[in-house]
Amino acid sequence: MIGKITDKGIGSFRNRIEYIFGLRKHEHALTTIRTIGRNCFSPDPLRNGHEKDKIDVEGMIAEFDAVEKLRDNAIDSDRVVKPVWHAILALPPGEHLNDKQWSEAIDMFLSDLGFDETNKWVAVLHGDTDHEHCHIVANRIRLDEEFSMVKDSNERSRSCDSTGRIEDHFGLSKAPAPSETWGTAISRAQMEAAEREGTIPLKHKMIAKIAGAVEATQQAHGDMFMLVSLLRRQQVYVHFTKNADGQPTGISYEHQGTVISGRKLKRSRLTFQKLTTQEGIEYDPETFRELEIEAARRDAEREERVRVFYLVLRARNRRPIRLSFKARQQKELEDTIKAIIALLLSLLGIRANWELEDKKPGEPYYQLRSDWVTLPRAEQEQELAIAWEEDPALAL
Known part of the structure; x- marks a missing residue:
């Protein structure tokens, strides 16, 4: 099972709720939608049928949006919060859970991520693709006295642990951990566009180039200087962020004029910390100034070779x-x-x-x-x- 948590949002839940109930453009056909569970008073939007003109989400949207208004009236704070939370749990092709099992899996997942009975949530199953998947939309604001927020620290790590627990509980096949693969999620729309234009999305192209350089450096027992040099041959250039002591705290990668941080590319493998600890790329703090000079070079590597x-x-x-x-x-x-x-x-x-x-x-x-x-x-x-x-x- 794969668990994906999308970017959190501010304001109304309308877009997310309409999306999971098929009222907005979707990446795949939607002929099988079922409400697996919810923790709210509003009725099931699918109670009158699955046709778009019969799906009524207005009551659910109003109930989810009301929580932030209650918080704003009760708490004197100017801090902007992001209550809109959306996650997807997906099974590999050929595997199946019945509605009762899906309900239990969703309860396990939400509990592991810090949600409880005071949070509003709804879960909808989509069964139209070659793999079953369930969308979960939840409000991170708890309806308690403090209107506390569900914390999102180490959220993706906890998500991986939770899906692993669900796999063990239902005897599902084990999905590889993100730290063991270079794969990243790509939507059907992105893939179709890439096929039409003969291109690969830039993020995935960058990861492929960086992965090859990392693996070549590992095989040679090389250091950060070797990695920077191999990346330059792929026209991928490195930028560092530093702390007050002048030591690197982060790394970003540039290709075709676009710069993306290692955290956003693949936080489980391509941050500076992961490269030097988990991936085994050697780094000597005493040589960082020379490493910066090496990373700043832009000359083509092949022009230096005989x-x-x-x-x-x-x-x-x-x-x-x-x-x-x-x-x-x-x-x-x-x-x-x-x-x-x-x-x-x-x-x-x-x-x-x-x-x-x-x-x-x-x-x-x-x-x-x-x-x-x-x-x-x-x-x-x-x-x-x-x-x-x-x-x-x-x-x-």
Whole structure:
């Protein structure tokens, strides 16, 4: 079972309640909706049927919204609170709980997250996808004398512990913990848009790049310097936040002009603390200034590496000639070799005309047309094709 807690909201519960009862645009078809449980006096919005014109959520919205108004009248405080709480419990494909079991699972989950009988809540089951899932909307304000709030510290950690307890209780398959995977939730709408446009959402693209760099650093028993260097090769750049002592307290990642903190990307693995403790990326506080300088670099890593190229000369009815060269930049190598070839041809009385022709995507060919002035015209046109090929084994 997977438990997901969405961002908390302020103000009215209208949007969330209308959403879970199918009155707002949804990511999947809604033909099976059932109210599994609720802790409020208002009647079940589905009591008159499931058609949109028969679903009546007004009483429930008014009851949920009234709690914050009561609190505002009873407590003299300017502190802004976020009472709107929305969570989803989802089973993997093929697994099933009946309504009674779902009700028990919801009670366990809400209790583990700190809700009690003084909180307003409603739970609705959606059974239209390949995996059953239940939406829970709750009010974090308790109807007690202090109108206390349900605390949200370590909320996601407690959510994982609770879903694990539910899995054990009902004999469900165990979902991997977030600290064991790189996966992140992606909505159906995002996936469909990515398929149409041939793109992957930026957040998921960034996580894939960072995950590869982290795993490569782990395999090499590397440190933060290695991780920063590997990320730069992926065009992912690192920013640090510091405390008063000048030591890092957080890390953010930049890709394609967008900066996202490690906490928002994947708080269970990509914060600075998780990288250095859980993921085993070595870090020496004495070297942080040098690490900042390294992280600030933006030059392409491949321009610093020695690259091996092959020059292939092919002429009609002649065996190809293959020469290897090492260089840091391909353009410098090309200019040098072109000058050498032009010099050799000039010694033979050949006038050369270079033309760039793309034979294959990403594989440049230079077409050399030469005029042999001492031969009959029928033999004047000769072609010499020069292809550049890069050795897959790059020497550092």
